Amino acid sequence: MPGERYFAVRDRLVELLGWIDDFAAEVGMEAEAGEVGPSLGQPVLIAAIGEVNAGKSTLLNALAGSELCPAGPLPMTSEIRLYRHGAESERAEGAWVVDCRRPNEYLRNFELLDTPGTNARGSEHLPSLGPFLEHADLVLAVFTAENPWTAATWDALSRLSPAALGRAALVVQRVDLKQPLDIPIILGHMRDLSMKRLGRELPIFPVSARLALEAKRSRPVSRELWSASRFSNLEHFVSERICDSMERRQLLHDGWHHAARKVRRLEAFFDIRRRGMEDDAWFLSGIERELELLRDDSLAASPRVLVAALERYRAEVEVVVRRLRSKLGWWRSFARLLLGDRLAVEIEGTFAARMQEMVIGFAQDDAARMLSACAAHWETLRPRVKERMGFEPGACAVADAGREDVIGRFVAGLEKALPQALGGLRIRGVLDPLLRRRNRILQGFTVVGLLLLIAAGSCGLLGLSGLPFGLLAGAWAVFLLAGCAGWITRARVVAAYRERLLAGAGTFADGLRADHGEAIRVLFRDYSSGLIEVRRELAAQKAALQPRLERSNSLYIALKSVELEL
Ligand SMILES: Nc1nc2c(ncn2[C@@H]2O[C@H](COP(=O)(O)OP(=O)(O)OP(=O)(O)O)[C@@H](O)[C@H]2O)c(=O)[nH]1
Ligand SMILES: [Mg+2]
Structure with a gap:
């Protein structure tokens, strides 16, 4: 196929651009303002003009290697027919243009424009044809070898703009009907006419499209028919036209630069992400330090808080003492003299029970106070995490459902200390x-x-x-x-x-101190577990970034290899 190398590079570039675009969309990179990629996929448009029966349709068929356009000895093409790739269909576009879709591989890269004869009756189609010819990548003016000096096609050529004329070539068709010796003479005449009618010498290709088509369709491809068709010069010219045309080259370069710019933006995007994650990690350790400070403040306040607990201790002592006093009334004392006295054991039991109740109450209040401080801190932390890291860290781990469990653990931690604290008082057997x-x-x-x-x-x-x-x-x-x-x-x-x-009040408080500190540590460990989700999210983001960096690297390498081919 003509332009094979060009199309291979173009397809590779289109594929790469597709990958880059998909990748950019996948990672959520916004497009630059006004960013429009070059339309690389646009096929090459080849138009054939010439008199009725000149062999235009057969020429286009020979290029495509299949009978796309109806051809025959009678006038066949009565409207402008644009052949493009697609599922088989024909649709009229206005009065003179028919959009023909064919599932032909050649049409993926080339669009073929078949036209009515330049000398056909009526010229109503000409206004529709003009824009096509002006935009065509190649205009092939077809003459028959039998009568190459017919005026209508030269007139049509002379109506082209200089730019479009620069993209035109002359084809002398059906050379198989002429003697080989006649051909140089015909070509000489054509050159003269070209200079005379157009003021420039257009490239001329003597061909037999019928033989070329037959050669392409024969299996295996017939070398004799192919060389007799003299078609390879024309195909070589088409190739060069595409590969060497400034516009097409520029298009490929634009496409490459567009892709390279986008890959560089992706790299910068990931770099910002990576730095953002490093900042996030730093931000997170700041938050962890805040939590540690909060915990250390609570630990530092522990002796003070335990002193406050002594008020409760003293109140409980008064209650126990009141009960003792009431038990030591005259009649009760007299009754115990007769029935036996177990008052000391009873009062000690009461004291221990009340102390346990007191410690539970104190621990519950103390834990609730610290949890409220944690919940308030979490509320200050939540919007900061959301703003900095872009996601909602969720509810506080020690609020709502988790709160009772945490309080339970705190209370159990202090209850554990109670036997030792009571033992430290050395009051067992004092009353007896x-x-x-x-x-x-x-x-x-x-x-x-x-x-x-x-x-x-x-x-x-x-x-x-x-x-x-x-x-x-x-x-x-x-x-x-x-x-x-x-x-x-x-x-x-x-x-x-x-x-x-x-x-014994001070001794009692001292007995609780170590376990109170440990219970505070456990409580803050529970609180900081809320940050696990945040840490996990950051780790997931980091893990997702690495393969993306590698992917953008391999895209860049692939782009470099395309650059070598450009
Ligand atoms: N011998 C010979 N005949 C050819 C060649 N190319 C085309 N023909 C014949 O010339 C006749 C006209 O061919 P077409 O391709 O239909 O010509 P056209 O210019 O498309 O004609 P219209 O569509 O009617 O304007 C047909 O009978 C073809 O078989 C060729 O290379 N050699
Ligand atoms: Mg035709």
Whole structure:
């Protein structure tokens, strides 16, 4: 096929441009303002003009290597027929032009324009033909070898603009009907006529299109027919016209530069992306530092917060002490003297239970306070991530559904510390000796009082007058003393126990300190897990960029190899 090398380079360039465009669309690179690629795919238009029966249609068929245009001895072509590649169809475009589509490979690169004879009756088609000829890449003026000096075709040629004439050539058709010796004479005449009629000597090709077509269609291709057709000179000329024409070369160069510019823009685009990702990574480590600062602030505030927890501790001590005081009332104490005393164990149990409740309450409030700070921080972080990295980081990991779990973990962390903190108070068994000593005093008084009562009763039975009243009064006096001793010892026991518990407040807080710090660390670890999605997104972006960089590199290399062929 003529222009094979040109079309190979053009097709490669068109393919590359397609890849580059797809790639740019895939990565979301916006087109430059007013960016329009050169229309490289535009086929070469070859028009044939000449008198009726000159052999125009056969000439075009010979170029295509198949019988596209109807040809015959009678006037065949009565309208301008433009043959283009496509599914078989014919459609009238106005009164004189027929758009003919054929699934012919040759038509992928060449469009063929078959025309009615220049001497055909009527010239209504001429206004429609003019623009085609002006834009054609090659105008072939066909003459018959039998009568090459007919005027109508020269007239048609002389109507062409100088530019279009520059793209015209003369074809002397049906040379197989002439003796070889006649041909140089005919060509000489043609040259003279060309100079006379057009003021310039157009290239002339004596051919036999019929033989060329037959040669192309024979299998294997007949060399004799081909050389007899003298068609190769014409095809060589067509090739050169395409490869060497300034417009076509310029088009290829424009196409190449367009592609190269786009690849460079892609590279710059990826470079900006890569730098953007590095900035994003830096931005993300800034955010992580913020989180660490927030955590360190909470750790630093831990002793202060635990001091605040002591208020709760003291309040609980008052509650326990009040309960102890009420249990040390006279009647209860007297009942315990008779039934056995387990008050020390009961009060210690109550104290431990209340301490546990207190620690849970404190931990819940403390965790909720820190989580609120985290949630507020996340709300400041969210728009910054969106603006900087271009995606929504989602809800805070320790808010809403996750919040209860985090609080649960924080509480469990502090609860773990409770046995040790209570152990540090060393209050186990403190109450027992105090109560025992009190019980002994009360027991002494009670026994003495009861003995006096019994003695008074016995004296009364024996009829000893006077003595029973004295003993009864003594008994009441002892019971009164027992009441006073109970009241005094109750105050002492309560005061001693309270003092002991309050003195342990600092130790209790110290016992919680290490686990409080650890629980804070766990809480902030949970909070920073919200950034995992952000980190994952950044890693995915980085991973996606690498093959794209490689792809743009290979496009550039492919483009360089096309440049060598240009
Ligand atoms: N011997 C010979 N005859 C040819 C050659 N080329 C065309 N013919 C014959 O010339 C006649 C006219 O050919 P066409 O190709 O139809 O000529 P045309 O210029 O298209 O004619 P219109 O469409 O009627 O204007 C046909 O009978 C062809 O067979 C050739 O190279 N040698
Ligand atoms: Mg014809």
